[in-house]
Amino acid sequence: MFKKWIVLILLSASILSPSFAKDGNSIQIKGSDTMVNLSQAWAEKFMEKNPNNFIAVTGGGSGTGISSLISGTCDISNSSRDIKEKEVVLAKKRGVNPYEIKVGLDGLAVVVHPSNPVSKLTLQQLADIFTGKISNWKELGGKDQKIVLLSREVNSGTHVYFKEHVLRKGDPNSREEFAPEALMLPSSQALADEVSGNSGAIGYYGMGYISPKQKPISVAKNEKSPYISPKIENVISGKYPISRPLFTYTNGTPTGLVKKFVDFMLSKEGQEIVLKTDFVPIKK
């Protein structure tokens, strides 16, 4: 009984006092909303195995996570996009050395309302839709209805990835932007809700958010290539054209508890959790 109390007190102390957190008993993880569920699942399993350690996970967006890593308010930052050159420069200026670890893959699903007759699009068509060049479903063989564009906010790694790889097709000189009409929703869940209630809507998010209330679109690289649906096996095989790596950044090469946790993420068990939370593992 006495022992239990001690553990409890220590545990609450480790949550409450930031100085204690630095002792290597707890880790603060921040960043990508896409990866929050995955990270939480890792943390829970890890804490189950190592009951003396405490891992706190919060979201906020990839940009938010990297900013926190730079300002030293988290130990690990999750990101669904690469760290930007500017951010690296800023980090170095503050004495932080971002170290990149690839921990999984994610397919980005493009979704519409289940009643929408359109079920496959090419990357070019997607780019035209989201830049506003195509604005009616009629032009894509659907109903005569205005297309409602749904996007994530600019602090989202998903937003950045979609812009760079779908709208701009990976061309760094391209100047394509989301149409100003695009609604910016604060979370993937808000986007999922809006798609399920709006018959003219189209949006995008990590595969894990697909539910029967939304219809995922099959995507083809170009008109000649086959249309591929966003499924885990298609992302692993590399056939699905909109997939991206998921990263974790630490300050310098991981040491101590951070290393232990990173090793756990990359372990067989950790990668099984990746698969369970609807992402794609990096190691077979």
Add this chain to the structure above:
Amino acid sequence: MRKYKEFVIEKLILLCGLASIFFVLLIFLFLLKEGISLFSTITLKRFLFGKNWYPISDPAELEILPLILGSFWVTLGAAIISIPIGVGCAIYIAEVAHPKLKEILKTGIELLAAIPSVVLGFIGMVTLVPWVKEVFNLPTGLTALSGSVMLAFMAMPTIVSIAEDALYSIPKTYKEGSLALGATHWQTIYRVLLPAASSGIVAAVMLGVGRVIGETMAVMMITGNAALLPHSILQPVRTLTATIAAEMGEAVVGSEHYFALFAIGIVLFIISFVINVTADTFLHKKK
């Protein structure tokens, strides 16, 4: 000894009084310091009147006209809804309602003021947004109008309580004189009491509007946040406040984007300053 004590307490209170002014000044200086750096890369005119807000592109386009208009539409809508209802409610409470009912109404309005904006936003998202989409047959219900309606709820308590105070502080003789001359109750309210309390009512309206402009959470949840140039209240808009809230986390400290968000802060500060000063002048103007 007693005198000494008195002196210390007096100075302490003076310090408390000055503290708020000091803090406002500090905040403004900080905003200015961070925001002004932006104008080494973009002209003030382009910042205020340009049409494109693409903060994370390279080079970034930081032009806030759509955001200003977004805030404007939401505020205008909220004002149109909340002013007649708020002033009407104040008249009813001050002049017509039975004392018992008056107490109940006043408590209800205080309760309305106590609802956190995120709760209003959430309620708006699940009830009002689908309704607006259905009724106006729009592609989406996330529009300036939805934001206006929810914000009208937030402005109303301010308008009602200050306007009611203004009506209440009119000398009783005005009312008695009017009634004695044979005017009906409604004529008295409309011709005598409202004009007499007009400066207080204008102040109430201005403070209510100030509250709406500064509101963030509810508008971020239900106005769609699309940075396009709005030309009707039935379109999605992105407001100044929602932009700061949504993007501050992403902005790299010391970047152009970061400075732009502070510059937006200055714009907001100036708007609410003007509104408050206007309200103040009306409040102190004696008829």
